[in-house]
Amino acid sequence: MAKMYTPAMAKLDKKRSRSRSAQRPSSPAREAWIRLKRNRLAVVGMVILAILILTAIFADVIAPYGIDEQNYTDALQGPSLHHLFGTDNYGRDIFSRVVYGTRISLPIGLICVFIAYLFGGVLGALAAFYGGKADMIIMRILDIFQSIPPMLMAIAIAASLGTGVVNLVIAISVSTMPARARIVRAAILSVKNSDYVESARCIGAGSRRQLLKYMLPNALGPILTNITFSIATAILTVSSMSYLGLGIAAPTPEWGSMLSAGRSFIRTAPHILIFPGAAIMITVLALNLFGDGLRDALDPRLK
Amino acid sequence: MNEPILRIEDLVVHYETRTGVAEAVNNVSLEILPGETLGLVGETGAGKTTIALTIMGLLPQPGGHVIQGKITLDGEEITRYMTNNRRQSNKNDKYFRKIRGNKVGMIFQDPMSALNPVYTVGEQIAEVIRLHNKVSRAEANKKAVDMMELVGIPGERFKNYPHEFSGGMKQRIVIAMALACSPRLLIADEPTTALDVTIQAQVLELMRGLRKEFNTAMLMITHDLGVVADICDKCAVIYAGQIVEYGTLEHVFNNPKHPYTLALFAALPSLDTEVERLQAIEGLMSDPMDLPEYCSFYDRCNHRCDACKNCDPALTEVEPGHFVRCLRISSEEEEK
Numbered sequence: 001m002a003k004m005y006t007p008a009m010a011k012l013d014k015k016r017s018r019s020r021s022a023q024r025p026s027s028p029a030r031e032a033w034i035r036l037k038r039n040r041l042a043v044v045g046m047v048i049l050a051i052l053i054l055t056a057i058f059a060d061v062i063a064p065y066g067i068d069e070q071n072y073t074d075a076l077q078g079p080s081l082h083h084l085f086g087t088d089n090y091g092r093d094i095f096s097r098v099v100y101g102t103r104i105s106l107p108i109g110l111i112c113v114f115i116a117y118l119f120g121g122v123l124g125a126l127a128a129f130y131g132g133k134a135d136m137i138i139m140r141i142l143d144i145f146q147s148i149p150p151m152l153m154a155i156a157i158a159a160s161l162g163t164g165v166v167n168l169v170i171a172i173s174v175s176t177m178p179a180r181a182r183i184v185r186a187a188i189l190s191v192k193n194s195d196y197v198e199s200a201r202c203i204g205a206g207s208r209r210q211l212l213k214y215m216l217p218n219a220l221g222p223i224l225t226n227i228t229f230s231i232a233t234a235i236l237t238v239s240s241m242s243y244l245g246l247g248i249a250a251p252t253p254e255w256g257s258m259l260s261a262g263r264s265f266i267r268t269a270p271h272i273l274i275f276p277g278a279a280i281m282i283t284v285l286a287l288n289l290f291g292d293g294l295r296d297a298l299d300p301r302l303k
Numbered sequence: 304m305n306e307p308i309l310r311i312e313d314l315v316v317h318y319e320t321r322t323g324v325a326e327a328v329n330n331v332s333l334e335i336l337p338g339e340t341l342g343l344v345g346e347t348g349a350g351k352t353t354i355a356l357t358i359m360g361l362l363p364q365p366g367g368h369v370i371q372g373k374i375t376l377d378g379e380e381i382t383r384y385m386t387n388n389r390r391q392s393n394k395n396d397k398y399f400r401k402i403r404g405n406k407v408g409m410i411f412q413d414p415m416s417a418l419n420p421v422y423t424v425g426e427q428i429a430e431v432i433r434l435h436n437k438v439s440r441a442e443a444n445k446k447a448v449d450m451m452e453l454v455g456i457p458g459e460r461f462k463n464y465p466h467e468f469s470g471g472m473k474q475r476i477v478i479a480m481a482l483a484c485s486p487r488l489l490i491a492d493e494p495t496t497a498l499d500v501t502i503q504a505q506v507l508e509l510m511r512g513l514r515k516e517f518n519t520a521m522l523m524i525t526h527d528l529g530v531v532a533d534i535c536d537k538c539a540v541i542y543a544g545q546i547v548e549y550g551t552l553e554h555v556f557n558n559p560k561h562p563y564t565l566a567l568f569a570a571l572p573s574l575d576t577e578v579e580r581l582q583a584i585e586g587l588m589s590d591p592m593d594l595p596e597y598c599s600f601y602d603r604c605n606h607r608c609d610a611c612k613n614c615d616p617a618l619t620e621v622e623p624g625h626f627v628r629c630l631r632i633s634s635e636e637e638e639k
Contacts, residue, residue: 027464028421132365195416201361202411203404203431203480213430217421 035297042293048286056102063096067253076269086271088262094272097253098279104254105283108169109235113180113227115173120180121223127181128188129211139185142178150175154237158246168247172237176230183226187219194218221298228291232284239280255280306378307334308487308520309358314372316353316362316544318591325591327353329544331372335488335537340514340521342535342552344528344567348588350544351524355490358522359407360385360399377406377487405435408481408519412493414473418465424476425451425461431483450479453516454509471502475509482513489514489521495530507533528571532556540564543589543599546618550625560627562604598630606631 026034036042055062071091079086085094120142127138145153157171191197192215200214239256241247248254250261255276262272316328328350335341343351356362358374360381374382381402384395403409411417419427428447432438438446448458454475465473474494481489491510495503511534514521523535531538531552538555540548540563548561559565569582586603589595597612598604604611611630618626619633627633 026467027423028466195411195413196419198361199409199411199417199477199480200419201403202359202409204400204402204434205430206400213422214419218419 032297036293039293039296041289042297045286045289045291045293048282049290052102052106052283052286055099056106059099059103063093063099065093065096067097067100068092068251069096076265076272078269078271085275086269088258088269088272089265094258094275097258098255098275100253101255101258101276101279102283104248104252105235105238105280108165108238109231112169112172112176112234112238113230115169116176116180116230117184117223117227119173120177121184123177124181124184124186125188125211125216128185128192129207129215135185138181142181145174146178148175150179151237151240154241155244155246158241163246163249165248168238168241171241172234176234176237180226180230184219184223187222188215191215191218222295225291225295225298228287228294232287232291235280235283235287307336307375308339308377309333309335309522310373310375311354311358312373312375314354314357314374315370316350316357316372317368317370318353318363318366319368320366323592326594327544327591328357329594331541331544331546333539333546333549335520335522337487337520338514338518339537340523340535342531342538343522343524343541344526344531344538345541346526346588348591349541350591351541352492353544354541355409355492355522355524357385358488358490359403359409360395361403376402401435404431404481404486405484406487408484408486408489410474410477410481410489410491410494413497414470414477415497417477418473420465423462423464424468425463428476428480428483431480435484446483447479450483451476453482453513454479471498471505474498474502474506478506478510478513482517482519485517486519489519490524491521492524493526494523495525495527503530510534528556528567540567543594544591545599545628546626547600547628548626549618550622554622554625558622558625560621560625560632561600561629562606563600566603566605598628610634 036046069092071087073091074083074087075089075091077083077087077091083093083095085098088094088097123138123142127135148156153175154171157174158167161167161170188211196218197210197214200210205214238247238254239259242254242256243260245257245260248257250257258276259273262269262276265272311331311333314328314331315326318325318327331350331354333341343354345351353362353367356367357369358376358381362368369382369385372382373380381398384391384398386395418424422430425444425447428450429440429443432443432446433440436443444461448461451461452458456472456475456479460468465476468476474497478494494510495506498506507530510521513519521534523530525531535552537551538549539546540555540561542563548555548559548564555564559568563584566582566584570584572578572581584603589599589602595601597614598607598616601607601611608631614630616628616630616633618628621627621632
């Protein structure tokens with residue numbers, strides 16, 4: 001039979017000739033990345049996140065005014081060319097404050113999730129790996145923690161430790177830790193009895209090697225997905241706490257505290273609330289889109 | 304040099320579960336000499352895999368226990384390290400970790416899932432080598448490439464991931480991993496069950512060649528008599544955790560004595576005669592939770608008699624090196 005040469009093959013050939021990487025062996029991570037790139041919504045999420053991260057890094061360059069530059073003659077003005085998002089009751093430029101806000105919300109969200117996963121993840125992994133009594137004890141203790149609503153616990157911790165960035169991070173990390181432990185435990189349990197772990201045992205691998213080289217990398221999919229969603233939740237929690245006055249105090253341009261400060265002007269100058277609110281919404285939306293895409297890319301069977 | 308690599312004496316293994324005690328392995332004894340291959344044949348649940356796991360010290364915990372018996376591996380008694388003593392457990396673990404992959408290699412039934420999907424196959428072969436030998440990463444990688452070439456996989460595929468290989472090639476890689484440290488004993492747990500026949504033949508051919516090259520003793524677990532005929536020197540037929548017939552390949556294949564072995568051979572399709580249906584063995588294997596006091600094959604046996612119900616037959620030597628566990632045979636022997 002003559003070999004057929006279809007347009008699809010021609011297209012592939014062209015692509016191959018352009019990039020030398022086509023010959024590289026495809027690792028699971030690379031395959032996931034390729035699938036992620038093909039998901040349009042996820043790419044939108046990624047682009048927004050990239051813009052937000054760049055904004056945070058280059059806030060000094062982007063923001064036309066300082067965060068607490070007050071100009072009483074320009075107070076409560078609507079959006080204009082001078083003040084893109086308008087000004088608040090002290091005449092501060094809202095655009096600049098929202099731009100600087102990325103420097104607060106993004107890192108705090110990341111740090112909260114990192115700490116929660118560091119402690120929760122280790123506990124969950126140990127519980128799943130050793131099973132039996134260890135699992136029982138660790139999970140029951142976490143159950144006690146989890147029986148208190150996370151928001152309530154965060155408020156209680158923040159209230160007792162006092163306001164401030166560090167205390168806020170502690171409050172959010174501790175209150176979300178049990179849920180993170182559960183995610184890691186479930187992920188490890190799902191791969192614990194797989195054949196490759198059994199074969200790791202058969203080549204004489206010790207517990208640590210089994211856990212770190214065989215179970216964790218294979219369980220990473222759901223954990224990574226959950227991390228993105230957790231960052232979104234953490235950012236929302238930071239904003240809510242700040243709105244309630246338990247988070248970051250007023251002059252710092254945190255989006256939630258900006259909402260809180262502007263709430264008395266909702267009828268006269270709604271732009272004071274709309275822009276920081278939109279910033280929170282867009283960040284969370286981008287994270288969720290990216291998380292959804294990541295989940296589909298890491299586990300194609302779920303789709 | 305006739306010291307056996309593996310000697311199992313009177314091994315009894317039980318699984319303790321909530322609903323009762325499953326007698327998985329009952330008084331099994333066998334021996335494998337260097338370079339020799341023993342086929343362990345039996346149906347699902349007969350205790351084949353349990354024997355393999357016991358040798359590796361990997362009985363499922365909690366539940367699996369070695370009740371009695373002695374396993375000697377390469378002159379060293381390994382059952383000493385199987386106590387359930389809590390204080391000893393760390394030492395036991397250390398000992399078995401040294402054995403696994405080093406003295407005993409294991410090949411699994413399903414090559415599709417036996418490799419870690421997130422590392423390249425080369426890394427995985429090199430890992431075994433580095434676990435048991437003090438060599439640099441570069442040396443281990445070089446040895447891994449050699450092993451890959453040896454099992455017929457081009458060395459440049461070192462950096463490929465498991466999902467980029469076919470089932471047969473994966474099984475070759477699993478074999479390369481099992482042999483990477485030149486083990487004294489290779490346990491193959493149904494290595495060809497998940498492969499189609501042509502690949503099966505290739506893999507068996509490969510194993511036969513490597514066995515000669517490494518002079519490795521092999522324990523071949525299978526339910527395929529064809530595989531046994533192809534590759535084994537000795538054969539043990541196991542039923543309900545007991546060896547019912549044991550001997551050289553010629554003994555068992557040319558002169559089968561036990562009714563179960565006979566029934567197994569009768570169940571094979573024949574090329575010479577045309578048959579409508581294959582001859583199955585009626586009934587199911589006795590529940591290992593509730594083994595009868597008498598011969599465990601009694602309920603399915605074509606040659607049973609009343610005397611069978613009153614005694615538990617012992618292994619009888621019918622000719623030098625050929626053992627059968629059946630009352631008929633042992634009474635015949637007595638009459639002689």
